[in-house]
Amino acid sequence: MQYALLAYSPPEDTDRATRPIPAALAAQLDRPDVTGWARLHAEESATTLRHHDDGRMLLTDGPFIDSKEYLGGLFLVEADNLDGALAIAEALLQETRPGTAIEVRPVLDGRFRGA
Amino acid sequence: MLAILVGILGDLELAEEAAAEAFAVAAERWPRDGEPANPAGWLVTTARNRAIDQLRRRQVLAAKTMLLARDLEAGPEPPEALMDDTAAIPDERLELIFTCCHPALALEAQVALTLRTLGGLSTEEIALAFLVPFETMSKRLTRARHKIRDARIPFAVPPDHQLPDRLAAVLAVVYLIFSQGWGGGRVDLAAEAVHLGRALAGLMPDEPEVLALLALMLLHDARRAARLRDGQVVRLDDQDRTLWDTGQIDQGRALLQRAMTRGRTGPYLLQAAIADLYLQEPRDWQQIAALYAALARQTGSPVIEMNRAVAVAEIDGPEAGLAILDRLDLHDYRYFHSTRADLLRRAGRPSEAHHAYRRALDLAQTEPEQRFLQDRLDETTPSDPGQPSRAGT
Numbered sequence: 001m002q003y004a005l006l007a008y009s010p011p012e013d014t015d016r017a018t019r020p021i022p023a024a025l026a027a028q029l030d031r032p033d034v035t036g037w038a039r040l041h042a043e044e045s046a047t048t049l050r051h052h053d054d055g056r057m058l059l060t061d062g063p064f065i066d067s068k069e070y071l072g073g074l075f076l077v078e079a080d081n082l083d084g085a086l087a088i089a090e091a092l093l094q095e096t097r098p099g100t101a102i103e104v105r106p107v108l109d110g111r112f113r114g115a
Numbered sequence: 116m117l118a119i120l121v122g123i124l125g126d127l128e129l130a131e132e133a134a135a136e137a138f139a140v141a142a143e144r145w146p147r148d149g150e151p152a153n154p155a156g157w158l159v160t161t162a163r164n165r166a167i168d169q170l171r172r173r174q175v176l177a178a179k180t181m182l183l184a185r186d187l188e189a190g191p192e193p194p195e196a197l198m199d200d201t202a203a204i205p206d207e208r209l210e211l212i213f214t215c216c217h218p219a220l221a222l223e224a225q226v227a228l229t230l231r232t233l234g235g236l237s238t239e240e241i242a243l244a245f246l247v248p249f250e251t252m253s254k255r256l257t258r259a260r261h262k263i264r265d266a267r268i269p270f271a272v273p274p275d276h277q278l279p280d281r282l283a284a285v286l287a288v289v290y291l292i293f294s295q296g297w298g299g300g301r302v303d304l305a306a307e308a309v310h311l312g313r314a315l316a317g318l319m320p321d322e323p324e325v326l327a328l329l330a331l332m333l334l335h336d337a338r339r340a341a342r343l344r345d346g347q348v349v350r351l352d353d354q355d356r357t358l359w360d361t362g363q364i365d366q367g368r369a370l371l372q373r374a375m376t377r378g379r380t381g382p383y384l385l386q387a388a389i390a391d392l393y394l395q396e397p398r399d400w401q402q403i404a405a406l407y408a409a410l411a412r413q414t415g416s417p418v419i420e421m422n423r424a425v426a427v428a429e430i431d432g433p434e435a436g437l438a439i440l441d442r443l444d445l446h447d448y449r450y451f452h453s454t455r456a457d458l459l460r461r462a463g464r465p466s467e468a469h470h471a472y473r474r475a476l477d478l479a480q481t482e483p484e485q486r487f488l489q490d491r492l493d494e495t496t497p498s499d500p501g502q503p504s505r506a507g508t
Contacts, residue, residue, distance in 0.1 A: 044261065045262050061220050081269040083269050
């Protein structure tokens, strides 16, 4: 069984890009049972994509603001730039249920290996 | 120059810092050693060298230094070569404006960034123009620059399939800057927008909507000198036509003609055509109303419907115009109330007009508009029974 562990950061924590991962945490990340991890850029780098009434996609600057929706999944994608990532997100969103939103966040660093 | 540097460096913040440093060096050196043969080339080269120093200092950006170093190795261009030939410097303003107006940035950030990087306004001027504290504007700009860097918003002209949407976003930003300046605020945003429009028309001479937007702004802006008198807004029909800039009107009309020959009828083309009709006497209200109807169908905008109501009022009387206004939900829009007030006044409903002018005055943002509305308000002040009304005298 695989599990996704979701880490939430306090809002004042915006300088993460300049901070190295602490050695003790890095050691945990190297455990064999940690099959992948990603450190994300702060919330202000986020772009959110939603279904719009007219069938088009609505793009907004900023993170998905949680109300009653719950986190339903995550995708890791490779793209040259934000436009590439948004194109993939749009294709994925196209096939999801109405009311779904996808927040696109750049990955700061990470490691992934097959399940 | 900034656009060129962003093109070379791929980082807006770094480019701005480097440009500032280059200008500082120039200010110190040029008076002493004389101005170089090619000042622009000198500045770019100096800024690029400063940026490379800066990047080397920043260990975290090792990858970028490699990229830059590779560029330099690939083209072993001695700085002198760059200084000799300005034409060798690519114009990358177009890439820059598409980055600044990327839809992943909030509209207010797009506007601020465009004015800062392409218009060259200071953060303080932009803050003043949009009536927000300096700190707020400064944060807005910093956040936008960081997002461009961290999320890697591309520095490129979008591919064909995205171009129409992305170009519309760019034009919307420029027109928003123009509209903000039109109210007669303290910073000359209208001139900034015309300047940006000219640059865009030079960079995309075959895009009808780009030409049409410039035409639209020129036709409006040609009335600038007549539009304010003693710090007060003057209505179109009361304007001194000898103050209109006929050269600019001719330019606008020529651009409109060029845009029309390209076949597509976009929203800016319709608006420019309407602006042109407004300048002609006698005014062809039928055609104006028809163009507004076409524009309302294209944009679905209630503001356009409001303007159509004004044209319809000229054809069928103020009550017909008011009937259209009553269907619109624009109660937070300042011009809605002044438009409605004017029609109510003409329909012989002064107390309702007075109330509407009051609403408009509450929402007015600039002093010239406030003075204009205050006068209209005074004109429609309900008079004592038996006293003749001041309105219309």
